[in-house]
Amino acid sequence: MSSAEVQKEESMVLQKKMLGEHFETLSKAKENGRKVVYTFVPGNLNELILAFDLLPVHPEVNALQSGMRKLSGDYIQEAEKQGHSEDVCTYVKCDIGMLKKGNIGPTGEKLPAPDLLLLSYTGCFTFMKWFELLKQEYGCPVVMLQVPYQADGKITASQREFVARQLREVVVPALEQVSGKKLDEDRLRELLASSARAEDDLVYVWESAKHKPSPIDAYFGGVYYIGPIFTAFRGLPGCEQYYRSLRSEVDYRIAHGMGPTTPEGELRQQKYRIVVEGPPNWTSFREFWKIFYDEGVVMVASTYTKVGGLYEQGFRHDPDHPFETLAEYCLGCYTNRNLPARVDILAKYVEDYQADGVLFNSIKSCNSFSAGQLMMLRELEKLTGKAGAFIESDLVDPRYFNAANIKNRLESYFQMLEAKRQAA
């Protein structure tokens, strides 16, 4: 199938338009006097950034976009030529390489340099090193928001207070300085209330996968569904509109017994329902997705789509307690939870979504996700009685996506699932 025939949902088209407009605004930021804040996706403070009328840039999103546009391989090699190790996170190297090659964003326009690096490092130590590196490149100020790890699987009062206090005493003053504005708390509350409404619709969409056939693919399709809410749009009317539209699409598919739209067409015949742990590979995203499409596999829940928040567990941004709610949001992201909690989340997905199995896509350069996954898999199999599959790839380094090897492993796995089903 040629790229011209790729099937897209209406919400995908809407999202593409939103992204296009955002990157266009970014490309003109300097000439329009807009200030730019680079920050990371997990536990981001989008409402706070928007309350100061600042423009957010997410380096991971740039990296994954480079991966999907087949540019990341060159960028990574450029960073390695500059002395970066082969062993480390390829998002970082892709970003550094992109910067060295002109910092051209996904729409072909140059990305603006940051006026501030907001280092909100939730659930990933590499973020800390990443912005230390970028600080050397850009020479702009950095403001650090430390988010403690949920080592006991719960958020403590001390952790919440620590984060909220940093927001008030460190982050807000830094944002005030860069924007030249005082914080307008009423504006922040409006943005938070809007976020909560979009979050309600997103949860509806995730839970729609309990239907059979599932009207969504919660992993490959899911990465599109999280686009607006995990990035520059959460808190804005356009984001609410996107999720209302998405919810309508999902309702339509439920009413008509339809499966999700995939690049190859609708996935109506769903043989296996799978839960996925770990990020996807971006360099061969479509090829990766097609392996599952060809086998009639639908992903009914995934953990990667929770790196920016586990809304289905009840969290909503609360406009009545702006700092506390932002603190809780930062602390609650998936990779900030300890391994036993992550196993419990996966086990609950298997049960709630009546999954046939669990797939671990173990990412070479993401230790935050990957370290311990083999043990998680064993624990999960014990807890659920469902068989798991384990494959290895990378985020944006094309050298670590071996399609034939992955396909072989997955085919064997699905044969095993079939055999188990026949035997039951």
Added chain:
Amino acid sequence: MDTQPIIDRCERLYRDIDLGYVQEWKQRTGGKAVGHLPVYVPRELIHAAGLLPVGIMGGGDDVEIIRGDAYFQSYICHLPRSTVELALGGKLDCLDGMLFPAICDVIRNLSGMWQMMFPDKYIKYLDFPQTFNGAGREFYRFEMAELLLDMETLSGIRATPERLNHSITLYNANRQVLTELYELRATEPHRVPTSELYLLLRAGNVLEVSEHTAMLHDYLAAARHSTRPLRDNVRVVATGLFCEQPPLSMVRAMENSGCYIVDDDWVLGARYQLGDTPVGDNPLAAIVDSYMSGTVATATRYVEGDDKGAFLVEQVRRRNAEGVIFAAASFCDPALLDRPMGQKALAEAGIPYTAFTYSENTGQVQVIKEQAGTFADSIKLWGAVS
């Protein structure tokens, strides 16, 4: 006194993966022991509650990995797999608890694995402040108060201010003699071979602090009078080895390559805090404040401001070193991500460097020896390239 009997004992402790000393200490005192991973934990708190802090730094090159590899993918560093191997083989059974300091995502996740593997043991992940303002201090104070309470519960011994002050004094004394040893090695490196200093540091992972301090004093006294000849070696700083420890054979290879290692960052916990902790009415606050006011700038710690690499350059200057060896454990994110920044700072300062990776069970040390030797030769021939 000769240094050799001391070093022989240290090497026996280093090779003893069964932690015989810890078992014997527990039997002798009736006390309990708490293990901790690199890089740093406030051992004073553990000690004040009557517990023996035990540094667990992987299995080195003496442990055959049989089960540990089944827990980690090939692209994860070696230390966690050998630590799991030790634990599954019952080698860490004598530890009544385990602390996992915030170093990186791998050690962080290892704490969760431990929770699943050993649900009946005391396990704590220690989050350290990366932000050194009022909120960071308050958070760290809370973390330390909680740790102290946990230690008291584990031992059944209350860490009174008197006990805390006593422990602070003992660890200050240990830090002071280590500082003296490091200074002697920097000024007269032929008197303190790095492989010996390394073994002395490793002994501090298991020995009760008073015993370790006494050993260091004995060694220092003997080393001052050692008659080893001063060689025409190049003076280098070794950096990047703060977590997964190099095998002894690698340390020996580095120093036999024509390099005098005049500073390093292995077994860093004992030297992590830069100054002494004052004794006084509120020893817990003193421990917190001492940490907040000055620790080494290692890769696991966020460096504020524009000082990235400045600590390393200053280390080179202070030790009168001629170059830097970046030795990072394979797949060590903090060390490897930090390395380009350190190299940039060195290049700007006109300080030569070389870099390689290793693992704790590296067997092929000849390559490392050749690289370090070539580096030393290049400095002798051409000096610093600025």
